[in-house]
Amino acid sequence: MAERKPLIAGNWKLNNNHLEAIALVQKLAFSLKDTDFDAAEIAVLPPFTNLRSVQTLVDGDKLRIVYGAQDVSAHEKGAYTGEVSGPMLAKLGCTYALAGHSERREYHREDDALVNQKVKAAFAADLTPILCLGEGLDVRKAGDQVSHTLAQLEGALKDVTAEQAARLVVAYEPVWAIGTGEVATPDDAQEVCGALRGRLGELYSDEAAGTARVIYGGSVKSDNIAGIIGQEDIDGALVGGASLKPDEFAKLARLGRE
Ligand SMILES: O=C(CO)COP(=O)(O)O
Numbered sequence: 001m002a003e004r005k006p007l008i009a010g011n012w013k014l015n016n017n018h019l020e021a022i023a024l025v026q027k028l029a030f031s032l033k034d035t036d037f038d039a040a041e042i043a044v045l046p047p048f049t050n051l052r053s054v055q056t057l058v059d060g061d062k063l064r065i066v067y068g069a070q071d072v073s074a075h076e077k078g079a080y081t082g083e084v085s086g087p088m089l090a091k092l093g094c095t096y097a098l099a100g101h102s103e104r105r106e107y108h109r110e111d112d113a114l115v116n117q118k119v120k121a122a123f124a125a126d127l128t129p130i131l132c133l134g135e136g137l138d139v140r141k142a143g144d145q146v147s148h149t150l151a152q153l154e155g156a157l158k159d160v161t162a163e164q165a166a167r168l169v170v171a172y173e174p175v176w177a178i179g180t181g182e183v184a185t186p187d188d189a190q191e192v193c194g195a196l197r198g199r200l201g202e203l204y205s206d207e208a209a210g211t212a213r214v215i216y217g218g219s220v221k222s223d224n225i226a227g228i229i230g231q232e233d234i235d236g237a238l239v240g241g242a243s244l245k246p247d248e249f250a251k252l253a254r255l256g257r258e
Helices: 020-031 049-061 086-091 102-107 112-124 135-143 147-158 186-203 207-210 225-229 244-252
Strands: 007-011 040-043 068-069 098-100 130-133 169-172 213-216 236-239
Touching: 007 213, 007 244, 020 049, 020 244, 040 098, 049 068, 086 112, 098 112, 102 236, 112 130, 112 147, 135 147, 147 186, 169 186, 186 207, 186 213, 186 225, 225 236, 236 244
Parallel strands: 007 040, 007 236, 040 068, 068 098, 098 130, 130 169, 169 213, 213 236
Antiparallel strands: none
16 A cells, blocks of 8 residues: 555635734744654635635745645636636645535535546646545535535546545545534545545556555634544544644644654
């Protein structure tokens, strides 16, 4: 099995203007000073308006974090008011772009077909998409979480190549765990993450499934990350609320080992 470097990514959601973003990244850099950057890749995902400021700080201070966007347009250019394209994000030095976060699926009516276009747009711009998926509470109560998330995976990966799939990050974020404080148990998270990796193997190859990273998101904190990351098929975390607190996010970046 290939070595997969854990990814700890902070999704800031709709928080912080660009000045607040600079302050937060500076504090985070300080909090990260004793961190082993070889143990995990650390990413922040601020709002679009902050990316240029974060780029300047990361480049200027040679910070060992990477960054990305919370969304990417399905379109490359043209008459698409309000959209931000993959090439624009790549030009700003972004490594990652989220695609299909449950908040975009819910509040902006994004479906698997659109998420699929966004995943392909990210790959086309040499960004790594972080494909978000996960079931709501009703699906979980019915015990259909595996089939539900596998269907989302297949829908989002239509026409994605094996080479691309090998670079993919899939974030399993059960909707009922997001912002609720109700983190999935390590076993529950592993059940779905293992099934997602298994399906990547069936759709592509064992090699692709072995290098793609599958991460978990939903109420991850420094006191619960160790159990989550200890699971065989979980390669990191997508963190919301806790990513806005520099000390707490730095502890997460150290995988809760202190
Ligand atoms: O949605 C999330 C990350 O994308 C998770 O958010 P919380 O960590 O605040 O639950």
